[in-house]
Amino acid sequence: MTPDVNMDDSTRKGIRKTAIILTLIALAFYGGFILMGVLRA
Amino acid sequence: MSSAVADAHADHDDHGPVKGWRRWLYATNHKDIGTMYLIFSLVMFFAGGSMALIIRTELFSPGLQFVIPSFFNQMTTMHALIMVFGAVMPAFVGLANWMIPMMIGAPDMALPRMNNWSFWILPVAFSILGSTLFMSGGAPASGWTMYPPLVLQTGDAFPFLIFSVHLMGLSSIMGAINVIVTIINMRAPDMTLLKMPMFVWTWLITAYLLLAVMPVLAGAVTMLLTDQFFGTSFFLAAGGGDPVMFQHIFWFFGHPEVYIMILPAFGVVSEIIPTFSRKPLFGHDSMVYAASSIAFLSFIVWAHHMFTVGMPLTGQMFFMFATMLIAVPTGVKVFNWTATMWKGAMTFETPMLFSLGFLFLFTIGGFSGLMLAIAPADIQYHDSYFVVAHFHYVLVPGSIFGLMAAVYYWMPKWTGHYYNESLGKLHFWLSTIFVNVTFFPMHFLGLAGMPRRIPDYSTQFADFNSIASVGAIGFGLSQLLFVYVVIQCVRKKGTVASQEVWDSPRGLEWTVPSPAPYHTFETPPRISSDTSFS
Numbered sequence: 001m002t003p004d005v006n007m008d009d010s011t012r013k014g015i016r017k018t019a020i021i022l023t024l025i026a027l028a029f030y031g032g033f034i035l036m037g038v039l040r041a
Numbered sequence: 042m043s044s045a046v047a048d049a050h051a052d053h054d055d056h057g058p059v060k061g062w063r064r065w066l067y068a069t070n071h072k073d074i075g076t077m078y079l080i081f082s083l084v085m086f087f088a089g090g091s092m093a094l095i096i097r098t099e100l101f102s103p104g105l106q107f108v109i110p111s112f113f114n115q116m117t118t119m120h121a122l123i124m125v126f127g128a129v130m131p132a133f134v135g136l137a138n139w140m141i142p143m144m145i146g147a148p149d150m151a152l153p154r155m156n157n158w159s160f161w162i163l164p165v166a167f168s169i170l171g172s173t174l175f176m177s178g179g180a181p182a183s184g185w186t187m188y189p190p191l192v193l194q195t196g197d198a199f200p201f202l203i204f205s206v207h208l209m210g211l212s213s214i215m216g217a218i219n220v221i222v223t224i225i226n227m228r229a230p231d232m233t234l235l236k237m238p239m240f241v242w243t244w245l246i247t248a249y250l251l252l253a254v255m256p257v258l259a260g261a262v263t264m265l266l267t268d269q270f271f272g273t274s275f276f277l278a279a280g281g282g283d284p285v286m287f288q289h290i291f292w293f294f295g296h297p298e299v300y301i302m303i304l305p306a307f308g309v310v311s312e313i314i315p316t317f318s319r320k321p322l323f324g325h326d327s328m329v330y331a332a333s334s335i336a337f338l339s340f341i342v343w344a345h346h347m348f349t350v351g352m353p354l355t356g357q358m359f360f361m362f363a364t365m366l367i368a369v370p371t372g373v374k375v376f377n378w379t380a381t382m383w384k385g386a387m388t389f390e391t392p393m394l395f396s397l398g399f400l401f402l403f404t405i406g407g408f409s410g411l412m413l414a415i416a417p418a419d420i421q422y423h424d425s426y427f428v429v430a431h432f433h434y435v436l437v438p439g440s441i442f443g444l445m446a447a448v449y450y451w452m453p454k455w456t457g458h459y460y461n462e463s464l465g466k467l468h469f470w471l472s473t474i475f476v477n478v479t480f481f482p483m484h485f486l487g488l489a490g491m492p493r494r495i496p497d498y499s500t501q502f503a504d505f506n507s508i509a510s511v512g513a514i515g516f517g518l519s520q521l522l523f524v525y526v527v528i529q530c531v532r533k534k535g536t537v538a539s540q541e542v543w544d545s546p547r548g549l550e551w552t553v554p555s556p557a558p559y560h561t562f563e564t565p566p567r568i569s570s571d572t573s574f575s
């Protein structure tokens with residue numbers, strides 16, 4: 001089933017860009033804290 | 042601002058909801074997903090609530106009556122995990138799904154397929170967590186904080202606990218990304234950031250908190266997993282690790298987590314108090330800055346949960362004063378809500394009653410939080426029932442009253458019918474009376490020295506414990522009334538609701554018909570430059 005959202009190209013691009021940045025932030029927090037654990041242990 | 046709205050559906054009638062189970066399993070519509078989140082969280086609320094009642098039944102009188110101590114510990118742990126990750130957080134995500142697109146004039150959430158995943162991961166995660174009750178060694182029993190080395194003594198349930206926490210984190214992170222992406226990219230033209238309603242604002246801030254701290258929790262439990270099964274020693278003293286480091290990492294997640302559970306409630310109350318005071322929200326922008334300050338400060342106070350681990354005096358001083366600083370923006374909010382009501386034409390429908398209950402009782406929880414922030418005093422209060430009293434005041438008449446207020450406020454918009462106002466008010470008064478009967482005596486128990494997380498206690502604590510247990514059973518039963526009121530409203534037993542529902546409320550959600558059509562704002566609404574939404 002396809003999502004029922006119509007939007008123009010610039011919005012779609014904005015969504016993709018924001019989503020990628022946010023995903024990277026989340027991964028950085030996950031990796032960063034484990035790395036901190038590795039460095040301390 | 043409403044002209045472009047109501048007819049937006051007319052040119053787009055080719056797909057309403059699909060019939061049958063496919064509508065829900067493959068759901069991408071924000072309203073359907075919001076509904077599933079809300080139903081799921083209600084089920085979890087009763088699951089976690091039954092565990093609370095097992096706890097309170099055992100504690101009704103001194104001695105061991107009904108359960109063995111190990112099962113008691115499983116109940117306290119599971120009650121917390123279910124209430125935090127299964128009831129309160131998903132309920133607010135459900136409200137976000139339903140309301141954020143309608144409040145910013147967007148047709149749906151920005152990432153509808155990911156939205157489907159965010160939701161459907163949750164029943165899987167909680168089935169896994171629930172199944173641990175039947176495993177050898179029982180469910181996790183080390184408290185929701187999962188401190189090592191105690192948590193490493195969990196039986197077969199251990200890897201399942203870790204896996205389910207990872208799944209809950211994944212669901213929350215995807216939900217948070219979706220909220221931020223939606224708010225950043227999908228607002229109606231001319232809805233500038235500072236024009237956004239407070240509920241949208243508080244959820245935006247909450248989503249950033251989630252994005253920053255859920256991965257930290259995931260990292261912490263990943264390290265627990267490798268300590269247990271892959272020979273690492275992150276937290277094992279014997280291998281050169283540091284158990285206190287787990288506490289630091291956990292509370293770096295854990296303190297912002299309490300704001301994740303309360304900021305959306307702040308947003309709800311900031312929508313409701315103006316409506317029933319018939320005045321705009323006092324100090325909208327200062328509310329935004331206050332919520333942002335609270336979010337920032339929440340990252341630098343975590344060690345106030347750990348004053349007893351033995352930290353340097355400077356550390357104690359820093360975390361004590363930083364914690365107390367949070368009272369300033371929180372005070373700004375409480376005074377702004379009060380100023381909103383000042384000289385307003387107030388009426389007291391159920392959503393307003395729950396918001397006022399929130400205002401008074403959450404503030405009690407805030408004050409006991411200030412008491413706990415005082416490092417030398419906290420060494421006395423630590424791990425006592427005073428702490429239990431404190432965070433239950435913040436979470437029950439705080440977060441949960443905020444949720445109740447939101448459901449009563451927006452339910453006529455969702456269903457197209459009013460709920461039964463007399464029963465709603467009865468539900469409010471029963472909840473308010475019993476929540477105080479349950480949790481207020483716990484302050485006295487804590488100050489008198491009763492430790493938390495114990496199935497048995499000395500006889501001098503007997504009276505207040507029986508009172509608290511009676512209150513808990515009363516509170517639990519009162520929530521059945523809530524279910525009845527909701528079911529009656531969903532079955533359209535109440536009066537038909539108008540488009541505005543309340544007396545001239547502000548916000549785009551009141552410019553669409555009641556019940557809200559399956560698709561709203563497929564054409565973005567036009568907003569005049571002087572419109573304000575809160």
Ligand SMILES: [Cu+2]
Pocket residue numbers: 295296299342343345346
């Ligand atoms: Cu804290």
